[in-house]
Amino acid sequence: xxxxxxxxxxxxxxxxxxxxxxxxxxxxxxxxxxxxxxxxxxxxxxxxxxxxxxxxxxxxxxxxxxxxxxxxxxxxxxxxxxxxxxxxxxxxxxxxxxxxxxxxxxxxxxxxxxxxxxxxxxxxxxxxxxxxxxxxxxxxxxxxxxxxxxxxxxxxxxxxxxxxxxxxxxxxxxxxxxxxxxxxxxxxxxxxxxxxxxxxxxxxxxxxxxxxxxxxxxxxxxxxxxxxxxxxxxxxxxxxxxxxxxxxxxxxxxxxxxxxxxxxxxxxxxxxxxxxxxxxxxxxxxxxxxxxxxxxxxxxxxxxxxxxxxxxxxxxxxxxxxxxxxxxxxxxxxxxxxxxxxxxxxxxxxxxxxxxxxxxxxxxxxxxxxxxxxxxxxxxxxxxxxxxxxxxxxxxxxxxxxxxxxxxxxxxxxxxxxxxxxxxxxxxxxxxxxxxxxxxxxxxxxxxxxx
Numbered sequence: 001x002x003x004x005x006x007x008x009x010x011x012x013x014x015x016x017x018x019x020x021x022x023x024x025x026x027x028x029x030x031x032x033x034x035x036x037x038x039x040x041x042x043x044x045x046x047x048x049x050x051x052x053x054x055x056x057x058x059x060x061x062x063x064x065x066x067x068x069x070x071x072x073x074x075x076x077x078x079x080x081x082x083x084x085x086x087x088x089x090x091x092x093x094x095x096x097x098x099x100x101x102x103x104x105x106x107x108x109x110x111x112x113x114x115x116x117x118x119x120x121x122x123x124x125x126x127x128x129x130x131x132x133x134x135x136x137x138x139x140x141x142x143x144x145x146x147x148x149x150x151x152x153x154x155x156x157x158x159x160x161x162x163x164x165x166x167x168x169x170x171x172x173x174x175x176x177x178x179x180x181x182x183x184x185x186x187x188x189x190x191x192x193x194x195x196x197x198x199x200x201x202x203x204x205x206x207x208x209x210x211x212x213x214x215x216x217x218x219x220x221x222x223x224x225x226x227x228x229x230x231x232x233x234x235x236x237x238x239x240x241x242x243x244x245x246x247x248x249x250x251x252x253x254x255x256x257x258x259x260x261x262x263x264x265x266x267x268x269x270x271x272x273x274x275x276x277x278x279x280x281x282x283x284x285x286x287x288x289x290x291x292x293x294x295x296x297x298x299x300x301x302x303x304x305x306x307x308x309x310x311x312x313x314x315x316x317x318x319x320x321x322x323x324x325x326x327x328x329x330x331x332x333x334x335x336x337x338x339x340x341x342x343x344x345x346x347x348x349x350x351x352x353x354x355x356x357x358x359x360x361x362x363x364x365x366x367x368x369x370x371x372x373x374x375x376x377x378x379x380x381x382x383x384x385x386x387x388x389x390x391x392x393x394x395x396x397x398x399x400x401x402x403x404x405x406x407x408x409x410x411x412x413x414x415x416x417x418x419x420x421x422x423x424x425x426x427x428x429x430x431x432x433x434x435x436x437x438x439x440x441x442x443x444x445x446x447x448x449x450x451x
Contacts, residue, residue: 147242
């Protein structure tokens with residue numbers, strides 16, 4: 001059940017077509033898990049997460065107070081029933097969310113891939129792929145693991161990939177195999193390939209890879225241009241072969257994903273702050289009433305001992321005030337709304353369904369509807385203050401419309417002054433060939449283009 005964790009890697013050694021050799025290093029399998037819970041950990045982990053909410057912790061504390069008969073005038077059932085109901089509703093919602101994560105993981109882990117085993121291409125599930133296996137990819141297929149490109153159906157060992165799931169880029173990228181392996185284009189030759197790769201340990205750098213291939217008493221340098229990363233899609237290439245270098249959680253995609261964490265939204269933090277203020281108000285009310293009780297006990301309390309006895313008897317009026325304080329905390333417990341968090345969770349659940357059903361959030365070009373993959377972070381949508389972008393294509397969808405330009409002091413196109421007013425229509429821009437413009441441009445005429 002608890003598998004010993006292998007020591008951290010300083011470098012990775014991978015030998016092609018030799019599972020027995022590679023298994024000595026205890027490399028991770030290609031099975032991934034993005035879920036937060038399992039059957040054993042669900043109850044303790046989920047309860048720990050829920051009791052990070054201030055209101056839940058308060059009512060648990062209140063339940064403990066109600067078990068003390070000297071200060072409790074209410075039955076403990078009045079607190080435990082709504083508390084268990086609140087925890088149960090949230091637990092069911094969290095379990096449902098995690099069930100869909102498990103379902104998504106199973107779909108990915110059970111995808112089919114062609115693996116070269118004993119010189120024969122066999123269909124294997126992604127979860128059964130191991131480091132050192134040679135995989136055949138076909139056009140429009142997802143890359144199952146981080147692969148070293150060995151050969152391709154394209155000339156010179158070239159292949160084209162789409163990395164949208166890694167970095168959001170929709171344009172094709174070119175990868176090329178080493179010339180020494182580009183001729184290994186059929187299973188019989190690949191089955192004889194026994195090269196060994198020594199490279200860097202698993203990391204999250206998508207644009208860097210450093211390694212060396214040792215084969216036939218020669219060594220060849222490897223770079224990121226020789227790699228096909230998990231999550232990429234093979235495009236415009238009939239087929240290619242790759243050697244698995246990193247699998248499962250060691251792939252760069254999963255290294256960047258990190259472990260699924262319990263995230264708190266701005267609404268959660270606000271509610272916790274409000275509940276703390278309400279609890280502070282409750283404590284102040286309890287202190288005021290406890291002081292009143294102390295004064296009353298000291299002045300006239302002894303006259304009513306036969307009518308309002310303490311069980312057991314309490315002679316010290318300060319201790320009586322202390323017990324009265326906790327009694328008032330219990331009596332005034334409804335000041336803190338226990339249903340607040342449940343109401344917010346129900347609203348979030350309904351909002352996530354509205355996102356899935358919204359026709360205005362449907363992409364016609366990709367025939368894809370919006371999908372809320374979690375029901376706990378809906379209100380964080382649109383809460384963006386700063387945008388850091390490495391290219392304009394991210395913001396403009398790679399569509400650039402010409403606006404205006406200035407050539408030799410004359411503005412062409414839409415002209416707007418410093419006050420944001422359009423004084424007059426600029427000269428129309430003619431993109432036809434102009435020999436004079438070519439000559440003047442060559443003679444250091446300054447041109448300023450604005451997009």
